[in-house]
Amino acid sequence: MKNRNLVFGILLILAIFNSSVFSREKVRIGLYENPPKLYTDGKGNTEGFWYEITTEIASMEGWDAEWVYGSWDECLKKLESNEIDIMPDTGVTPEREKTYLFSNETVYLSWTKIYCNKKYKIDTIIDLEGKKIAGLKNSFDLEGPDGLRKKLSDFNVKADIIEMDNYKDIFKSVESGSSDAGIVDKDFGYLNQEMFDILPTSIILQPARMQYAFSRNSEKAPGLIKKIDK
DSSP: OOOHHHHHHHHHHHHHHHHHTTEEEEEEEEEOOOOTTBBBOOTTOOOOOHHHHHHHHHHHEEEEEEEEEEOOHHHHHHHHHHHSSSEEEOOOOHHHHHHHHOOOOEEEEEEEEEETTTTTOOOOOGGGOOOOOETTTHHHHHHSSSSSHHHHTTTTTTOOEEEEOOOOHHHHHHHHHHEEEEEEHHHHHHHHHGGGGGGEEEEEEEEEEEEEETTTTTTTHHHHHHHHHO
């Protein structure tokens, strides 16, 4: 009888444990390379303060977090098609608000900075006339309301924009001379500019509120926004 009760007790504990495990909400989160904010290290581990914040929220809410890797543009497309639930480190713009939902709480304030090849002296937007400028594809750096395309148009400056998949390739392109200049997130620039033979300019663009973005096609989104804001 005692053995039967013991077996029954063990089975009950296992049932409760399994129920709690399988009831964890699976949340798919976009991951791209933008050190120091969000990136993978040489061993394939995810790092950065967006990762730390998101992991802490996931732990508090009991989420089964799955990080889905891709380029910035790929992650935004996955978000739009509901292949991921959350995209961290997303600048809020009027155009993006038509496509995605956003958290109400701002996590971080950011802006972009232009760097150039050492053979040039670039101090103003006007100095970009006729230049080849590398930028992150589908980023607010290029497409935002105060982004590079808008500023070039405002000053009637003609330049060729070369779209790239990540910031590291932008700096490589500027260093090699494939591009004359490049625009990157301020944090990436400050962290990595000394590793490349390039020059910072005084041109700063696109101040932005960095928040979490969500798919408009996801039934999870309203609940996720409420939990993340909390």
